Amino acid sequence: MSPSLPRYIARRLLQSIPLILGILIFSFVLIQLAPGDPIMLLAGEGGDADYYATMRAYYGLDRPLPEQLLRYVGAILRGDFGYSFNYRQPVFDVILGRLPATLLLMGSALIFALTVGVGLGIISALRPRSLLDRSISVMTLTFTALPVFWLGQLLLMLFAARLRLFPVHGMVSVRADYTGLRHLLDLLHHLVLPTIALGLLQLALLTRLTRTSLREQLAEDYVRSARAKGLQERIVVLRHAMRNAMLPVITIIGSHVGTLITGAGERPGVRAIRGNPRV
Structure with a gap:
């Protein structure tokens, strides 16, 4: 060090x-x-x-x-942290009781935004000015411009109320005594809509950042030198260009964590989960 x-x-x-x-x-x-x-x-x-x-x-x-x-x-x-007059218990106990749900939701949304966002950014950067690249750009601009509270409400109305594919609220099924794998699958089923509602904006931002950063790295001299040596394109992209392209992405993840925590209470698809943003 x-x-x-x-x-x-x-x-x-x-x-x-x-x-x-x-x-x-x-x-x-x-x-x-x-x-x-x-x-x-x-x-x-x-x-x-x-x-x-x-x-x-x-x-x-x-x-x-x-x-x-x-x-x-x-x-x-x-x-x-004092005593909560609203919940009639110490504030630390209120936060601690809702911390697991908050961390689980924040972690799932961050993983969703990172995996899908970085993946779409790589695809878009490797195929510039193609139909796929333009489609991804339109999608990310749309997700960035849409009001998050409206998007969460739309997800609830479409996939929960109308299509009944996902539950409307909660983290586990009511009166269910699932254990083991069934409990895990039930939990993941309840997390789908909140994860999407909470992570779509971060996904769009990470997609655009990854695309821009990777395009800049692919134009650098060391990438051209690696290609001139006969290295496979997959090795050039993943081992050389992506290593430097991910630096700004990693840097911005910290600010995204704060946004996920403080912004969770604003999304209708997340409000029904008893996490710290509701406190």
């Missing part, structure tokens, strides 16, 4: 500290500006003034804002 790599990682981690603190302060300010009284929401409107004062003191809401901010940041750093 290069000696400069640890220094680079340490520098990037140090640079992220102000960003994280800024996000924490911004979220604290948003909570303070939110309408309503959290104590009234938690305790109800039937209590007296002494009870409300006791609750405020218990949660530290009677202290000055700078002190509340320090307590808030300290609790976050300790892993204490």
